[in-house]
Amino acid sequence: MNGMSKTYGLSVREGRLMKDDKPYKGVGVNYFNAFARRLANASDRSYLQGFKELASYRIPFVRFMAGGYWPNDNRLYLEDKAGYFALMDDFVKAAEEAGIGLIPSLFWYHSNVPDLAGEPRNSWGDPNSRTIGFMREYIREVVSRYERSPAIWGWEFGNEYNLEQDLPSAPDHRPPVVPHMGTPEQRSDQDDLSSDHVYTALRLFAEEVRKYDNHRMIVSGNSIPRPSQWNQREHGKFEQDTEDQFKIMLGLDNPDPFDVISTHYYLYEGDRFNRPQDMDRSMQLMQEAASERGKPLFIGEFGVSETVEDGRIDHELAKARFTEMVHSLEKADVPLSALWVYDYEPQPTCTVTGRNERAYQLKLLEEWNRRLTEDSSGE
16 A cells, blocks of 8 residues: 555554544444355345444444354355355445444454364464464455455454463363364364464464555454453463453553454453452553553443343343443543444344344444544544
């Protein structure tokens, strides 16, 4: 891209998110399987109506899985790349026409690519592995193809790899064995991930993306660290981290050249820092960690399930909790965030559309985006 070319999407300048050369803040949604549906059924273009509805609520962007989940979901890409990219071209064009930004998560599920490559999951840590070779090829093909699309807002590596790393109980948390979906028939300790494996993959991903796109933000896709993430890495124990250790892990999990701090946040029960979880304090700490590193904070998932502790569905309690969460994010001045999840039937107590009992969530996001737009116009 030469100096006279227009830049698209979101970039980071001096620690601030920028769009069209202006500071930007916004809240979008996770439209997780919008493209995956098309892979499963070539006639499924339900994202056309989805984009239209999201645009009506002033939702500016979506985060989505840009590929298959299980190895067998990638059959079209492996056997007919022209056919695969014809589907993705249509998806990207639909977003362009609807005015919806896209944050594609290129390698969503942590065992998918190693399984495709016939390697164990720790191959993410080997720069010479077939896993990394596949990653590089897919980045080249996707990023170079859509680098000029105004719909692409940023590039994400995958989903919550950091929650898989340095687990003292790793043998109990290996990827599932589902041979009819393309997984191997057994797992071993070679499928256990360390943070060093993940950090190697992250670095190589970001370096490869920068070969084809020199300005869009690059996102790890990592979640908020586990309450014991630092102690897992340093001592192999599920012991609660301190606030300072929490901030250290946020930095390590989003290394340079990643230019945002990626986290996900939910109202889980349980302690953090050896005390009951405090949402406002967690937001403050994440903002501090981001600011100290000169990177804006991206909460790539947030939301509330309507299932309460005894398994009951409680719409009103969920609505109150969701409203509280939105207020907390807004009070913390989080510059970029995305609701989990839009139009995803497999999660019936979380899925949000403009036609179900959780449509109020889209309305709250619409109002929040309006305030963010008004605030930015006054800067």
